[in-house]
Amino acid sequence: MQTTNDSVELGQKIAAARNSKGFSLRQLAEKINATPSLLSQIERGLANPSLNTLRMIAVSLDIPLFSLFTEPTNVNKLITRANNRKKIIFPHSNWEYTLLSPDLSGAIEMVLMTIPPQSQSSEISLSHTGEEVAYVLSGTVILYLEDSMETLEKGDSVKITSGLRHLWKNDSDANVEVIFAVTPPSF
Structure with a gap:
């Protein structure tokens, strides 16, 4: 059951979508086979629409039904400024990992790995859960995969x-720079 605040938020989302499509209350009400009065009450949070009515509204406005129940994306939270990135620097080896994604939410992360000269990631080959795709931005690096050794140069990539x-x-x-995407995030 929705609370009054939920009803108001839902109504405001419907009104915003209707206005962005250029429909009047009357026009949308006709499309969903409802009265303009009922649609007005829904938009003001005074009436709770049925699931069927919500579907008809979504179809009429050509929007996904779930968009009426999700929060809008804050674009500023999607951007990571170059001077505001999170980094992990290993002091004894100077290996550096820079998180290019804003955070670890979501299903994927992007990381820039800077590999200092004459160094390696570990003493032995390691594995982890999750998948990654790496792209060599600069330099030449040796990648050991299981029992195989591959030389990757600028522009090469690997899954x-x-x-x-x-x-x-x-x-x-x-230095060698490698950018990689990891899913699920593990930075």
């Missing part, structure tokens, strides 16, 4: 499936 043992190694005298 590392869940549970696959892997190790990154930079044998060069310059």
Whole structure:
């Protein structure tokens, strides 16, 4: 059962969607086979629409039904400014991981890995749950996948499936940068 605040929020979302599509109360009411008075009461949170009425409203406004029940996305929370990123720096190795995603919510994260010269990610190949796709932004890196060794150069990419043992190694005298997406997030 909806509370009064929920009814008002739902009504406001319906009114906003109706206005954005350029429909008057009367026009939308005709499309959903309701009276303008009932639609006005729904928009003001004074009446609770049936599921069928909500479906007809969504279809008439050409919007997904679930959009009437979700919060609008705050665009500012989707942007991560270059000077405001979260980083993990390992002091003894100078390995750096920079979170490019705003946070760990959602189903995926983006990370920039900076591999210092003459270093490797671990002593032995490790595996983890989740999948990642990596893209070499700069430099040349050796990637050990299970018992295989692959050399990846700028522009190369690789998909590392869940549970696959892997190790990154930079044998060069310059930093290597690799950007990767991980799902689920594990930063």
